[in-house]
Amino acid sequence: MSQIPIPRPYRLASLATLVLTTVATSVGLFVPNFYRDHPVLLPQIYGQDLLTLIVGVPALAISLYYANRGSLRGYVIWLGVTGYLLYTYASYAFMTAFNELYLVYTTLLWLTLFTFVGGMVRLDAATLKRDLGEASVRPYVAFQLSLAVLVSLLWLSEILPATLEGTSPLAIAEAELPTAVIYSLDLGIIVPAFVLTAYWLWNRRAWAYAFTAVLLVKIATLGGAVLAMIVFMTLEGQAVPLPQILIFGTLTAISLWLMGRFLMAIGSESNPVRARTS
Incomplete structure (x- = not known):
């Protein structure tokens, strides 16, 4: 008997995520003066909301549809977009000034965490590895290590001087925040994830292919969100250094190219979930 790629609890969680994300982003974008955050943060929040609404929501809906029909490509994209939303609403729940959607943010946080973990556990990593075959993993390893280094240098260039001087980083001081949740998420979770995945992929471990696929989708969507923030x-x-625009634009383009390359290598008939053993 064939397995259902996405069990009912995860489908329902994703459908609830679609509804709540649409509500949260629409309210944030179209209700005047809804956010109570410092003005320096508002363009970033609006950019995140816009990218999530016009890219994240449709991508989640379409990938959920195809994943539920047994598409491994759809399943990988579904997990990647869910990972993007998990990161997004973790930052909203922990950093955004309290507003009427606070409980929506926390609900989205646990919904996406539940879906992401459950979906990853069921993913057939061995099939991903088989589909990629003997294709070179060097571009994926190099990209993930480069991202880990760039993100670390970007944040440490702000954190270390402030630490040595006994002050707060400028980004925290300007926004009047007690700390920077993004520093914590990136340095505590994202950077280690890139390094570990790159190491495992270099050694061609099956689960490294799964994490690479999901991280590529997540970075492509997150990179788009950063570019939307820059526009706002x-x-x-607000002054945005040209090198910063070029760096994030280039990284987003590379992540999209690598994501497309990876997804096209996945067989159209590949099963997204592992077969049960009796």
Whole structure:
């Protein structure tokens, strides 16, 4: 008997995520003065909301449909977009100033965490490895290590001087935040995930292929969100260094190319979930 790629609890969680994400982003974008955050943060929040609404929500809906029909490509994209939303609403729940959607953010946090973990556990990593075959893993390893180094350098260039001087980083001080949740998420979770996945992929471990696929989708969507933030920041008259625009634009383009390359290598008939053993 064939397995259902996405069990009912995860389908329902994803459908609830679609509804709540649409509500949260629409309210944030279209209700005047809804956010109570410092003005320096508002363009970033609006950019995140816009990318999530016009890219994240449709991508989650379409990938959920195809994943539920047994598409491994759809399943990988579904997990990647869910990972993006998990990261997004973790930052909203922990960093955004309290507003009427606080419980929506926390609900989205546990819904996406539940879906992401459950979906990853069921993913057939061995099939991903088989489909990629003997294709070179060097581009994926190099990209993930490069991202780990760049993100670390970006944040440490702000954290270390402030630590040595006994002050707060400028980004925290300007936004009047007690700390930077993004520093914590990136340095505590994302950077180690890139390094470990790159190491495992270099050694061609099956689960490294699964994490690589999901991380590529997540970075492509997150990179788009950062570019949307930059657009809003520019419109608000905030200075955005040209190198920063070029770096994030290049990284987003590379992640999209690698994601497409990876997804195209997946067989159209490949089963997304592992077969049960009796």
